[in-house]
Amino acid sequence: MTSSVLELRDVTFRREGTRILHGIDLTVRAGEHWALLGPNGAGKSTVLGFCGALTHPTSGTVDVLGRRLGRVELQALRRDIGHVNPRHPLRSPLTVTEVVLTGITGTIETPMRWVPTAEQVRKARSLIAGVGLSSLGDAIWPTLSQGERGRTLIARALVADPRLLLLDEPTTGLDVAAREQLLETVDALAHTAPDLASILVTHHLEELPESTTHALVLSHGEVVRAGRVEDVVTTETITRAFEYPIAVARENGRWSARAVRDPHAATPAPSLVAR
Structure with a gap:
């Protein structure tokens, strides 16, 4: 097992x-x-x-x-343990590569007097390419979109294996x-x-x-x-957990959830996701 x-x-x-x-x-x-x-x-x-x-x-x-x-x-x-948190509290203008390298030190900022090895930099850049950001390795954190930040944080979480x-x-x-x-x-x-x-x-x-x-x-x-x-x-489990009638569906490997419509209601129930 x-x-x-x-x-x-x-x-x-x-x-x-x-x-x-x-x-x-x-x-x-x-x-x-x-x-x-x-x-x-x-x-x-x-x-x-x-x-x-x-x-x-x-x-x-x-x-x-x-x-x-x-x-x-x-x-x-x-x-x-790799941790991806979209509320990553970085304030400094680190580059994407530098942010990923902080996954090795387990810090938010680059530690003073810490210098990554050539192999660590190579690995960071490989992961950056792997998440589709190869052209942004030298872009600085404040200029990134939220989506680019999210993928950067995935690379950061993976750099320490x-x-x-x-x-x-x-x-x-x-x-x-x-x-x-x-x-x-x-x-x-x-x-x-x-x-x-x-x-x-x-x-x-x-x-x-x-x-x-x-x-x-x-x-x-x-x-x-x-x-x-x-x-x-499933519809049964999600309805029970959220204490609201929710119909769950899966199509092409992806899930969706909507409120179950009440046929006796004057207006249809609103669209709903699991919140």
């Missing part, structure tokens, strides 16, 4: 006495690509915090890349063309990095990459359903 890169067992989490998560179980194996779905407040960000070794559970166990949270030096563990890739709403702020370009980049990872495991958080079913293999649906801090994506992302 393929080795697991992430295991959550009976995980609970409380913040200031309020239960955020209760009894979460999740196993992610090498080469699997998971979607993390659920309404606002369901606990998705907290689960992603466990996956990224940023948050400790109140009870239960979290093993990331074979190392248990609470028994391992977190900074060292995080270097083996992570075993686990976390994508936190990576299509936030993108127009349709930029969204599709980014999803194509994510889909390509299934071929260019076949052993890489990933977890993608989104509020919109149409933003699930075609390469998604599994899904975890949360509601009120509990698992509604988890497993193969075709078994989990």
